[in-house]
Amino acid sequence: MNKIISIALFLIILSNTSALAQKTAKTEEAVAKDTLKSIDIDPLTPAKAAFYSAVLPGLGQAYNKKYWKIPLVYGAIGTSLYFYLDSNKKYHQFRDAYKRRLEGYTDDEFSFLDDSRLIAGQKFYQRNRDFSTLFIVGFYVLNIIDANVDAALMQFNVDDRLSIKPTLYRNDINLKTNVGLSLNYNF
Structure with a gap:
């Protein structure tokens, strides 16, 4: 009985690690597509x-x-x-x-x-x-x-992913337009 439990536990762990490896490979592939190629310095x-x-x-x-x-x-x-x-x-x-x-x-x-x-x-x-x-x-x-x-x-x-843009937004309390500056960096 102990042997069957240990084999079942071993198979469960083995199946989870292969699924985890597939998720990791897909995540690395998605990150590689999302990032920009760096300019050679x-x-x-x-x-x-x-x-x-x-x-x-x-x-x-x-x-x-x-x-x-x-x-x-x-x-x-x-x-x-x-x-x-x-x-x-x-x-x-x-x-x-x-x-x-x-x-x-x-x-x-x-x-x-x-x-x-x-x-x-x-x-x-x-x-x-x-x-x-x-x-x-x-x-x-x-x-x-x-x-x-x-x-x-x-x-x-x-590049465009690093930008400082002036923005105008309305104040909800007194309905006046305010000026702001936002610093955005997208990863």
Whole structure:
């Protein structure tokens, strides 16, 4: 009798585990169909974009497919480079004129200026040249940082399942319209 009870109990447990396994397989299949395929995230993408921008300014923006930023990069660096070259040229003109004055010549293009004005002009254009150098380096570094950050932010998941929507609803007590903000995330 004990043997029959133990065999019956064994068969009942065996039948329940197979049914449980079938339910688990169906549940996993339903979850797999419901979930979205994740976008492959490449952790080296920001480093590649930064490297490309370091090699050639604007190339990282092209790698990120943000083509509208390329003229901004070249405009910023090109304008700073123009002011550097212009200030450097004028600095050398003032310096050469002052050197000629020290040698005793007065036939330079700045004959209407005295020596103190030539020194002031040198300092002014030297300072502008140095600031232009800082701007060139700054815009170059900003170009690299922009490509890196933009590539990193492109990998964030922003889809319709994660949304913030403003909603209007009526208050049942005084029948006035209220404004609310709902944050919804669907699993």
